[in-house]
Amino acid sequence: MIQSLRSEASSSEDMFVQLQEIQESVRLAFLNCLLDFAGHLEHIGGGLSQNRSSRESAHFQDGYSNELPEKLSDPLPGSVTDPHQQLLLVLSNIGYCKDELSLELYNKYKHTWLQSRGKDEEDSDMQDLVMSFAGLEEKVLAQYTFAKTNLIRTAAVNYLLDAGIQWGGAPAVKGVRDAAVELLHTLVAVHAEVFAYCKPLLDKTLGILVEGLIDTFLSLFHENKTKDLRSLDANGFCQLMLELEYFETILNPYFTPDASESLKSLQGVLLEKATECVTETIETPSHQRRPTRGSDDVLMDDRQQGMTVSPDDLIALAQQYSSELLQAELERTRINTACFMESIPVPESAKAAYASFRGSMDSPSRNFRGSQPAVSGSPGFSRQRRR
Structure with missing residues (x-):
């Protein structure tokens, strides 16, 4: 039919103009229909985030909750009711529209209406559609990761501050603590959720959250360096270094360059704090009780033999614990973290694992306090209707 109209329009200028207007109207209607659909998905995602925030804040300090009114009807069997999982379903639909549906519909529309249009114009239309859905995808993903980051921060606080260990008088290192495994369980739950609903x-998603976890460690250290983390002995330093390497090994597939830089910064501030505290302890031993023999006693023996405590001494101790314990701990907890990788790679030697970190110690201009990545908002989505 369109081909017949074009043939007729070739002999009449008025008919040709009218046909062009019809084609442009159809084009705008088609594109705006998809953009309207994207807008509805954005509205759904925003509503889910708002409802989740309202539920989480509807609690009194005495433990009694101010429950929101229940929905008038029960959900259908098999329905997804968790707001985080619903956000992932919205994300899955956005991705399907971006990668498959919009292209399929556009090709059908193009086959019927666009034989006479230039390829550049066609590419521009398709690019605008993809960019609109991509921007929306980033926005909804940011809503999901923000909610999960709050949960991960709570788990990080429990791991670092509320696990019953005094970092200035830590016991001898015997392996990865249960608190470290519990922290990973938070990411295991996220992995299962995203794998099921938005693979x-x-x-x-995990790259964003792992980066956020390391930044949270840095933030907690700076927030508590005059309180719970005001002191860090050699045992505490070696314990944290072992567990950080444990995290890095297991979560390696999701470590971004920024996460790696943040980890180096965290290792640096821990080393700086431990060097300062261990030196003070050795110089004034009566101020520090050591109920168990561990790294502090080794350093004390070295001091009595006329040796000084340096950052390299602490790194060597941490390297020794890593060499002795890391592989066994990875094997012991393999079932807890199996979702992250099919086989957990273990460094051939602890020396290799610490090579890059030791290199930074050899530099006279080393900077222990690396800058944290700036937090920037995800690109917002706004519908641009065609005129």
């Missing part, structure tokens, strides 16, 4: 974004 294409699994790597990206």
Whole structure:
């Protein structure tokens, strides 16, 4: 029919103009229909985030909750009711529209209406559609990762501050603590959730959250360096270094360059604090009780033999514990973290694992306090209707 109209329009200028207007109207209607759909998905995602925030804040300090009114009807059997999982379903639909549906519909529309349009115009239309859905995808993903980051921060506080260990008088290192495994369980739950509802974004989502976890460690250290973390002895330093390497090994597939830089910064501030505290302890031993023999006693023996405590001494101790314990701890907890990788790679030697870190110690201009990545908002989505 369209081909017949074009043939007729070739002999009449008025008919040709009218046909062009019809084609442009159809084009705008088609594109705006998809953009309207994207807008509805954005509205759904925003509503889910708002409802989740309202539920989480509807509690009194005495433990009694101010429950929100229940829905008038019960959900259908098999329905997804968790707001985080619903957000992932919205994300999955956005990704399907971006990668498959919009292209399929556009090709059908193009086959009927666009034989006479230039390829550049066609590419521009398709690019605008993809960019609109991509921007929306980033926005909804940011809503999901923000909610999960709050949960991960709570788990990090429990791991670092509320696990019953005094970092200035830590016991001898015997392995990875249960608190470290419990922290990983938070990410295991996220992995299972994203794998089930929005698998294409699994790597990206966990990359964001792992980076956020390391930044949270840095933030907690700076927030508590005059309180719970005002002192860090050699045992505490070696314990944290072992567990950080444990985290890095297991979560390696999701470590971004920024996460790696943040980890180096964290290792640096821990080393700086431990060097300062251990030196003070050795110089004034009566101020520090050591109920168990561990790294502090080794350093004390060295001091009595006329040796000084340096950052390299602490790194060597941490390297020794890593060499002795890391592989066994990875094997012991393999079932807890199996979702992250099929086989957990273990460094051939602890020396290799610490090579890059030791290199930074050899530099006279080393900077222990690396800058944290700036937090920037995800690109917002706004519908641009065609005129």
